[in-house]
Amino acid sequence: MKTKDKIIEAAKATFHEKGFEGARMQEIADACGVNKALLHYHFQSKEKLFKAVLLGAMMEMFPAVLALLNSNKPLVQKIESVVDLYLDFISQNPRIPLFVLNEMNQNPAFILDQLQLSNQKPLVFINQIQAAVADKKMLPVGPFHLIADIIGLCVFPFIAKPILQMLSGMNEKEYGAFIAERKIHITQLILLGLQIDVNKI
Amino acid sequence: MKTKDKIIEAAKATFHEKGFEGARMQEIADACGVNKALLHYHFQSKEKLFKAVLLGAMMEMFPAVLALLNSNKPLVQKIESVVDLYLDFISQNPRIPLFVLNEMNQNPAFILDQLQLSNQKPLVFINQIQAAVADKKMLPVGPFHLIADIIGLCVFPFIAKPILQMLSGMNEKEYGAFIAERKIHITQLILLGLQIDVNKI
DNA sequence: GTCTATACTCTGATAGAC
């Protein structure tokens, strides 16, 4: 692995955990056994290194989901796949959601600029929902309610892990099992809750 | 309003928005037209001022909800009330959830210590759910799935506001209407999704 | 209680040798 890549990996770990303000260039340098000055040689400034990391996180989070939402799968299958894809992704990158949510609220302009470049909107998915509603194959629901529901239900147990763990008294293993249960739980909640006709769409 | 209270108010605004690392004592001092040294006179250190603010935010977030969950209302009415209470609270304090979630992940020990002092767990609510499941008045669901669902569904549209707004193209007013719709939407989603028998419990 | 002035530390960034 080239040095520049080692730096990026270490920077990911540090920035994901502590955010821009909380991260220290020294910590990143130490984490990959390299001198602080070398970070500046490769990335010029803390901000540029950070943006590289942030962009990477966004690129892992959004395009795959948006592509899936705009695929030509039937609605029910699409919902199941999104939940599946998202939970798997977050399980392997549990710190990314809070990291991205934070920086998005801290500096919306940068993120939104990047996203608008790849001007992806879940238009196919939106149309499918509106059609299903018109055909009375599901309850009348604004498409963005459904999108917020799915993502929120997937993400929340990860970003609120400490408090849920304390309230429930689950240990790490039990909490892992809890997360694993959510694939079925969320899908069922959405399909039943919006009375989506699973046989016809 | 006494100076000490003015400082706390300014500190709330700054810490809620920028977190511990991002906040500057100078900014807080400026915001209440007071000298920086005075913050240290009243609160000794940045960390102590921060903990006062964090504790305040937690005390606004948790006790009311826990008390409601442990009240003797019937289950359905309780779910409706929690959604109601939570959405109202967050609407008036939209930055608190992300603020608390962040600091909880950054330094779980402090928050969990504070919460354990007021050793509140939603035991009554948990019992109600288990009883309803046993009586086949709702689908079999672990109580903490339901808790995660409700809070996640309420909180997510606030912490993900920038991206949802961009994806949907809603302006501020439209987004406000979207949030307002969620009270009914979330309640309906939960009750139908878990097939809760609204007449009997 | 409130201010001015200042001390001290931390950290991002640069210069220059190798």
Added chain:
DNA sequence: GTCTATCAGAGTATAGAC
């Protein structure tokens, strides 16, 4: 490309006058 050494600025905290 990588290191050592150092600078410059920012930011928390304190001393001391009023």
